[in-house]
Amino acid sequence: MAARDFSVKFGFDELNGLAESLGKISDDSLAQAAVESLNVIVDNTYELARDRMLKDINLSESYVKRKMFVTPASRQKLEASITAPTSSNSRDVNNTPLGRYDAKPVTVPATSKRVKQGPGRMGIPLGSKQRGVTVRVLKSQVNTDFVPRGFLLPLRRGTEAGGNGLGVFARDRSGRLRHRYGPSPYQLFAFQADRLTGEVGDALGDDLADRVNEVLRKAIG
16 A cells, blocks of 8 residues: 655634635735735644654754645645655655664674774774664663664665665564664654644634734724
C-alpha cells in the first residue's frame, strides 16, 4: 500500500457555512480579511506544531522544516494546510534514519593488527573498532540499546557513499542486517495534530471575527 502524506487543513467549513458565504461576498476587504485570517492562523499553528514536536525530540529544526510545508489560502481557495509528506519509494517512509539522532560509535581496542582504521567520517581512532552505537532520540537521555550489537555505516545518495550521512545498523534475531529508524516529522506531526485541532478552531473563529468587525467598523466610519 502506498504511503499517504499527512495533512491538516484549515477552512471555514465548520463555521456555519461561512466558506460558501465568503465566496459570494463582493466586498474585497471582507474576502481579504478571510484570507489573511486563515494564513495567520496556519502560520502560527505551523510554528506551534514544530515547537511541540521538537520539545524533547533530538532532531534539528532545519531537518523538520525540510520535511513539512505550508500551503496558504487565497481568494480562489479559502483553505490553508500544513503537510508532512511521505515517499512511496520505501517501506520505511514514515521513519527517519536513526543515525540522525546524534548517533555515536562505541569503540574498543582492536585485537587484530590488521585493523588500521583512523579518524574519519565515523570517528573511529586508529587501532580501534566499533563495539556498538549510542543514540539520543530524546534530548533528555542517551539510548544504549545498540551496544554492543549495532554499528554505523555510511548511507548512499545515488552513487555517493555517505551522501545521506550515517545509518545505524543491527542484526535481527534471524541474523539479518537491518537499517534502524527513529521517529519522523511525519509521525511527530500526526501525533500533535489531534491536540492542536481544538485550539486552532477557536483561534480561527476569534481572529476572523475581529478582522470582520474591523472591516465593518471602517466601512461605517
